[in-house]
Every structure is written in structure tokens, then in C-alpha cells.
Amino acid sequence: MRQRFFFGLLAALVPALPLVAQPTGGDGFLFSAPHATFSVRGGFARPDASSDVFSFVTERLTVNRGDFAGVSVATDLAVRLHSRVDLLLGTGINTRVKRSEDRDFIGTDDLPVEQRTTFRRIPITAGLKLHLRPEGRTLSRYAWVPSKVSPYVAAGGGMMYYVFKQDGEFVDYKTLDIFSTSLKSTDVSAMAFGALGTTYSLTPHVGLNAEVRYERAQGALSSDFRGFSPIDLSGVGLTAGFLFRF
Template sequence: MRLRFICGLMAVIGPVLPLSAQSRGGDGFLFAPPHATLSIRGGFARPSASSDVFSFVTERLTVNRGDFAGVSLASDLAIRVHSRVDVLLGTGLSTRVTRSEDRDFVDTDNLPIEQRTTFRRIPITAGLKLHLRPEGRTVSKLAWVPSKLSPYVAAGGGMMYYLFKQDGDFVDYQTRDVFSTTLRSSDVSAMAFGSVGTTYSLTTHVGLNAELRYEHARGALSSDFRDFSPIDLSGVGLTAGFLFRF
């Protein structure tokens, strides 16, 4: 009786097990197209640094515009709304700390007049992501296979927090006096972005993701920099990392 029961149970369960495995995602396919993807990337960001506050800093201090380029981190959550369209929610961080000296003056001991400049940007964005070719293909009612290469474009807007801070010793160019201080400005500004990228599938759930993004924004400066026009927060970034499908 026990043997007959076990044999009967296996006869019922046996055909169900492969279907269950497929529903979780088998070797080379998923049960259905992913509902969302999460991309985590790191790379390099280069600010445009084209406003007059940057011109003043690079003229007076031993800093070049390229010295504001630095490490960049980015993360995007893409929620599928169409076979080729995702709603995109993202954030990131780019920051650089640069040490410098006054180009023209030294202190009374003939030592350099040194300072440090911190420039940090944190965007929070929403937009749309358009896949230029299908992310994958359905081969049956129970199988979805991701494409090896999936290029895309994206665009949107949001808000950007920035911090521009200088601390150290400075020269009063009217009196020639040297003084120590910290100059700081931070604000939140509207922004827009556009990007191109691609994903290379490693497995059904994981891929390599690379993206080139341009961000456009300008922010108000605090009273420490009251004689300057709004600071340029625009720039381009190149990041690469992993994409996870859910």
C-alpha cells in the first residue's frame, strides 16, 4: 500500500517539478519578462565648471577645471511599463576634494598659502528609459530569454543637491592680508538629464551595465559667494556596473 501510494504521488508530482523550476527561472530563461531591474554602477564624472566662480578659483588658485572631476556612483531602479519602456528612478553621487595654493602670493615666512576645495553633487531623478531593441524574447508561454546586448536611451529630470566649500588660508586682494576661513555654499536645484547605455547579459538575472550620462543644472550661491552668478552644476559621467533583473 505504501509503495503504491509513493508511486502514485510521484506520478502526480513528477510533471509539476519541471514547471516549477521554469517558473523560478531555469538555465537560460525566465518564466516571464522581468518586472523591474536595479542597476548599481561606479565610474568617473567631469563637471563642466563653466560659471564665473570656477573661473575665479582657477585664475587665483593652482586649480584647473579638470581638477573638479572625480569619482561617481549611480543607482537606477527601472520599472517595466511596456515591452520597451521603463519608468526610471535614480540617484547618484559625484565628489572631489582638491588641494591648492595661491598662484601669486606666499605668506610672511615665504610659505605657500594653501586651501582645499570640495565640490559634491547628488542628483535624485525620474524619467523614462527606452530600449532600442527588445530586452529578450518569449520562446513559449513558460520561457523568456534575455538578449545578450540591450542598448537604450533615457531622459528625465529631478532635483540636484550640491556642496561647494573652500577652507584654508586666503588672500584679501585689496589689502594683501592673509586670513583663515571656510567659505560654503549648498542648495537644491532643478535638473535635467539624458543618457545612452547598454546592458550585456551574463545570466538570466544579472548583466553588465554601462552608461554615459549628461546632467544639466545651475544652483544659487550663498552669501559667502554673493558677487558671483549661479554655479554651474552640469557635467558628464561615465559609469559601469551590474544590473539585476526581478
């Protein structure tokens, strides 16, 4: 049911992304304040990786907590509610695939016991974006000029879908047998986030957008990882890209 809700929310968000108002304006100004902005950013995300499943993996395999950090892509649609407040809808993805070996054992063929771990997080969020200073100023009835720099804070919540998967060779630490298998866990869980960012205007319609965001969530693990507590899905991300005003 949670997965159906998650993908239903995604289906509701995607059609809203192309929202476009009249993009008319003059040299260095718009005819009116923008009704919405759309940003696309890329960067780096570092999960906290603080739950016991990560402790087990980093203890037994040649993996460190920092190895779960990886590439992140984020998109946001902000719809103006007030001169300094926007409704913020967003999604993104961050993922990392890490190859590793068992720290203590080798196979009977004198080769390493190798495996691969995949950790992927996909948030779908809604919240409020508060501009710490005016985004721009009105010069006349028909002219709006964006500020060169526009800092903001944002907060909200939503749902996070995750995948934690391991495949390859593993050691049964009771019998010391080596076996090949694939272990996988997925879930959709509630999440919250807070963000701090800024936009630097290049033109009335386009700006550079940078943001640091912290996400807080945890998810249930499947029977493949029976005996572990919920997986920690929290982490911090730093992204930068372009913002478009409409």
C-alpha cells in the same frame, strides 16, 4: 523648502529600491519577462565648471577646470511600463576634494598660502528608459530569454543637491592680508538629464551595465560667495557596473 522637498523625494525613492518580484527561472531563461531591474555602477564624472566662481578659483588658485572631475557612483531602479519602456528612478553622488595654493602670493613665513576645495553633486531623478531593441524574447508561454546586448536611451529630470566648500588660507586682494576661513554654499535645484547605455547579459538575472549621462543644472550660491552668478552644476559622467533583473 527646496531642501525638504529634496530629502522627501530621497526618502520616497529609497524604500522602492529593494522592489523584488519572484526571481524564479530555469537554466538560461526566466519564467516571464522581468518586472524591474536594479543597477549599481561606478565610474568617473567631469563637471563643466563653466560659471564665474570656477573662473575665479582657477585664475587665483593652482586649480584647473579638469581638477573638479572625480569619482561617481550611481544607482537606478527601472520598472517596466511597456515591452520597451521603463519608468526610471535614480540617484547617485560624485565628489572631488582638491588641495591648492595661491598662484601669486606666499605667506610672511615664506610658506604657500594653502586651501582645500570640495565640490559634491547628488542628483535624484525620474524619467523614461527606452530600449532600442527588445530586452529579450518569449520562447513559450512560460519561458523568456534575455538578449545578449540591450542598448537604450533615457531622459528625465529631478532635483540636484550640491556642496561647494573652500577652507584654508586666502588672500584679500584689496589689502593683501592673508586670513584663514571656511566658505560654504549648498542648494537644491531643478535638473534635467539624458543618457545612452547598454546592458550585456551574463545570466538571465545579471548583466553588465555601462552608461554615459549628461546632467544639466545650476544652483544659487550662498552669501559666502556674494557677487557671483549661479554655480554651474552641469557635467558628463561615465559609469559601469551590474544590473539585476527581477
